[in-house]
Amino acid sequence: MPGTSEVRHNITVSDSNNTITWVIPGADSYSFGIGRSSTLATQEPTCMIYKGQFFPSKKDLKRLVGLFSMRENFEWKVKRSNKTTLHLVCIIDNCTWKLRVVRRDEETYFQVKSFVNQHSCPLEEVHRRHRQASAVIIGEVIAPRLQQHDGRLMRPKDIIADMKTMYGIQVMYSKEHDALQYALSLTYGTHEESFKLLPSFAYVLEQQNPGTITDLQCADDDTFLYFFMSLGSSIRGFRRCMRPVIAVDGTHLKGRFGGTMFVATAQDGNEQVYPIAFGYGDSENNLSWEWFLECLRGALSHIDDLVFISDRHASIEAGISKVFPYATHTICCWHFVENMKKRFHRKDVADIMDSAARTYSEFNYNRHMEELHRLHKGAFEYAIAAGPHKWSRVHCPQRRYRLMTTNVAECINSCLKFARQLPMMTLAEFIRNMLQKWFHDRHAAARSMRHQLTDAAHLVILKRVEK
Numbered sequence: 001m002p003g004t005s006e007v008r009h010n011i012t013v014s015d016s017n018n019t020i021t022w023v024i025p026g027a028d029s030y031s032f033g034i035g036r037s038s039t040l041a042t043q044e045p046t047c048m049i050y051k052g053q054f055f056p057s058k059k060d061l062k063r064l065v066g067l068f069s070m071r072e073n074f075e076w077k078v079k080r081s082n083k084t085t086l087h088l089v090c091i092i093d094n095c096t097w098k099l100r101v102v103r104r105d106e107e108t109y110f111q112v113k114s115f116v117n118q119h120s121c122p123l124e125e126v127h128r129r130h131r132q133a134s135a136v137i138i139g140e141v142i143a144p145r146l147q148q149h150d151g152r153l154m155r156p157k158d159i160i161a162d163m164k165t166m167y168g169i170q171v172m173y174s175k176e177h178d179a180l181q182y183a184l185s186l187t188y189g190t191h192e193e194s195f196k197l198l199p200s201f202a203y204v205l206e207q208q209n210p211g212t213i214t215d216l217q218c219a220d221d222d223t224f225l226y227f228f229m230s231l232g233s234s235i236r237g238f239r240r241c242m243r244p245v246i247a248v249d250g251t252h253l254k255g256r257f258g259g260t261m262f263v264a265t266a267q268d269g270n271e272q273v274y275p276i277a278f279g280y281g282d283s284e285n286n287l288s289w290e291w292f293l294e295c296l297r298g299a300l301s302h303i304d305d306l307v308f309i310s311d312r313h314a315s316i317e318a319g320i321s322k323v324f325p326y327a328t329h330t331i332c333c334w335h336f337v338e339n340m341k342k343r344f345h346r347k348d349v350a351d352i353m354d355s356a357a358r359t360y361s362e363f364n365y366n367r368h369m370e371e372l373h374r375l376h377k378g379a380f381e382y383a384i385a386a387g388p389h390k391w392s393r394v395h396c397p398q399r400r401y402r403l404m405t406t407n408v409a410e411c412i413n414s415c416l417k418f419a420r421q422l423p424m425m426t427l428a429e430f431i432r433n434m435l436q437k438w439f440h441d442r443h444a445a446a447r448s449m450r451h452q453l454t455d456a457a458h459l460v461i462l463k464r465v466e467k
Helices: 058-072 135-145 156-167 173-188 191-208 232-241 286-300 314-323 333-344 347-358 362-375 377-386 407-415 424-447 455-466
Strands: 010-014 019-023 076-081 085-090 098-102 110-116 213-218 224-230 245-252 260-267 273-281 307-310 328-331
Touching: 058 076, 058 085, 058 135, 135 156, 135 173, 156 173, 191 213, 191 224, 191 424, 213 286, 224 232, 224 286, 224 424, 232 273, 232 286, 232 424, 245 407, 260 286, 260 407, 273 286, 273 407, 273 424, 286 314, 307 314, 314 328, 328 333, 333 347, 333 377, 347 362, 347 377, 362 377
Parallel strands: 245 307, 307 328
Antiparallel strands: 010 019, 076 085, 085 098, 098 110, 213 224, 224 273, 245 260, 260 273
16 A cells, blocks of 8 residues: 555565564575575574564464474464464474464554463374475475576475475475475466566567567467567677578477477587577477478578478478478488487497488498498388488588587577476576577687687697697
């Protein structure tokens, strides 16, 4: 209301006439930073309860008492609860532990009137599945350390192990999953909020990063369909400096609504991953891939001698042939060889196929294919039917350079393993921040180069000279 302000955790309520300030002990520990500590204990809120203490609501009181009981290894139950009173007692009958808080009619907060913090029951009788260990309370406990030091997001089994180690509590997997989702929402916001903020994020991204292109598609009922993002620096760098070979791939999003992330990636002169564009949609199908490739064409315009590398997904092939009819579509050598290994159960056949695909000379290509035909006629026919112009370096109509696989796209998926569980807007901002850091570091490294070639190219030359 006008003239009134509320700040959660360290609570301050003020108006023009008076000021009341109270603190919920331990609440200041909930900063929800990521990865600040390697142990749960150092992030655990300090849980203190004393007579005369104030609480803004029953919800805040129960949260703190729940944390307190988990730490002290006992359980409690509600003996009496109404609009003005809350009376808690130990779950063991006739135990002396009790807590009573009241709210006066003219006041908005609760105050501890009596607190007996002594147990006459044996605390060893606490149940392993603590009734106060709710998903909400566990989520608040783990929120400060969601992302571990190795960059991996905590998993439910990690939370189960922590709860057992720190509190001696055995918690069901389903509850830990809910706790993880609640902690994510506390730290990064909800998926629903993220979708609502996505148009504003796209607008600001284009305004603050010249040349950036975004595209947001919604259905007739305003539900989300697709989102495309290509930073201006990525577009300019690819058009000016990069070899015209693009690896495209799709990977699953792990958030509440699922979906697929589309990635278009190149490789720079130092053989480093060079992300070009990202997209988000429902799944890998003809419509979604065609939409993503159309956005990519709008961002890059026409590129001479353009080559795409992908796995053998039919929707990718259909989209490239329709959107980029002038480009050459090739398939990932690694995926093709792995499929052959699974199909024919012959590692020696797969190894020969890999050598035939990667060789630079037609003489060696023919030699490998003759050996393949001699070892396994079915595998030879399978390779010919797939089209040597798609999987071999020698017969590719355009230059593939050293890019024979979609590994550069797979690397991006690996870098975003944690972020793919986040809400849509948070994931997009995570990518923007990651690319900004990459480009900054590479620019600094390029300025300190001592020779005209990149480090990777210089190393190749040195190895050839040593031979």
